[in-house]
Amino acid sequence: MxxxxxxxxxxxxxxxxxxxxxxxxxxxxxxxxxxxxxxxxxxxxxxxxxxxxxxxxxxxxxxxxxxxxxxxxxxxSERRRVSVPRGASIVSGPASHAQRQALGVPVGEHVLVVTMGGRVIGEYPASTTELTCR
The missing domain is CATH 1.10.10.10 (Winged helix-like DNA-binding domain superfamily/Winged helix DNA-binding domain)
Structure with missing residues (x-):
């Protein structure tokens, strides 16, 4: 309770x-x-x-x-599994307008932004993505 x-x-x-x-x-x-x-x-x-x-x-x-x-x-089965390299940084936050359009996610959805060495290597809808480490 x-x-x-x-x-x-x-x-x-x-x-x-x-x-x-x-x-x-x-x-x-x-x-x-x-x-x-x-x-x-x-x-x-x-x-x-x-x-x-x-x-x-x-x-x-x-x-x-x-x-x-x-x-x-x-x-x-509604989740997509994505492998990210060891040492990558992952940040979750509300999707920007551009991210919502590019990823086809609704307002309020969060995105996972994967960076390596200060460079963005991927952006994924948080609710449908499972990240794994290579």
């Missing part, structure tokens, strides 16, 4: 609980998460807390939110 007196932010605790449900298989790949309203009522949290928790899970690539449908667990 949520510990409202804990140092860890409430939205992070909620993200942890939902993530645990996904990782345990309680919510299977392709399965719908409970609605935002249900999460609010179940855990006694605000709408903004639920929104922030779901944003964390989207940024991690665990869930996809589809308008008029809901939030579902991402299928494992």
């Amino acid at each position: 949520i510990d409202f007196g804990a140092e860890r932010a409430v939205y992070q605790q909620l993200a942890d609980l939902v993530r645990a449900s996904i990782e345990s298989g309680e919510i299977a790949p392709g399965g719908l998460l409970p609605s935002s309203k249900t999460l609010e009522q179940t855990y006694g949290v605000s709408r903004e807390t639920v929104r922030r928790a779901l944003a964390v899970l989207r940024a991690e690539g665990l869930v996809i939110t589809e308008p008029s449908y809901g939030t579902r667990v991402r299928e494992a």
